[in-house]
Amino acid sequence: MVVDQRSDAGLDRLFQAFADATRRDIVRRVTVGEYSVSGLAALYTMSFAAVQKHVAVLERASLVTKEKRGREQIVRANHEGLQRARRLLDEYEAIWRQRAERIADILAEN
Amino acid sequence: MVVDQRSDAGLDRLFQAFADATRRDIVRRVTVGEYSVSGLAALYTMSFAAVQKHVAVLERASLVTKEKRGREQIVRANHEGLQRARRLLDEYEAIWRQRAERIADILAEN
């Protein structure tokens, strides 16, 4: 009935952050190399402010960090967020496999 | 500049589906056992229609399937969706590790 409310807001933000192609692309890029916000903005057809917002969403989801360097803001990938998302999906996978085993056991009993 | 990204609507739907605690709970439950839509609805404080919508979101994201049985609609976990999401996160993880190796190599050169 009551669903784990506490840390769920973090997971909501995490998966919400992944639910946009532009944001997934940003995560990919900043994992490989360093980009300023404007460096990222140059990659897409949308406005600078729009990209800025996408980066903010990723930052709130712990998928990215920003660090001021001179007048630029450098965006870097944050492994924590990715790991957390992966752990959750791994949990689901584990549950699935348990179910598969249980079914196999039932069939084996016959 | 050009956003090569096949703006994968399927992935958008997938992660969007995970971005809600109720929906994550539904996925967990239907992986373990069988539930009708109303059986699921009984678990939460929200209305039947709201749960129905959540199930629809999960179905469109390929995380769940529905099958009519008498007057009920049985909801089952669909492994495909989960696998697809996991594969994407695994890709990101692989990119991260490549980066880590590359950095280690650069350090080793000195």
Add this chain to the structure above:
DNA sequence: ATAGCCTACAACCAAATGGTTGTAGATCAG
């Protein structure tokens, strides 16, 4: 010091989300 970049942030808008209530069609139990 001035001009030009980089960023932050506010205000606004359209569309999507997450919820509600209400209505109606199937199906099952008695």
Add this chain to the structure above:
DNA sequence: CTGATCTACAACCATTTGGTTGTAGGCTAT
């Protein structure tokens, strides 16, 4: 057949999301 149950779906509402433009402030380079 009648009534209860399960589902589907429409209409509505408030909030969030993803985008825009505009304004202002902090650095940098000349």
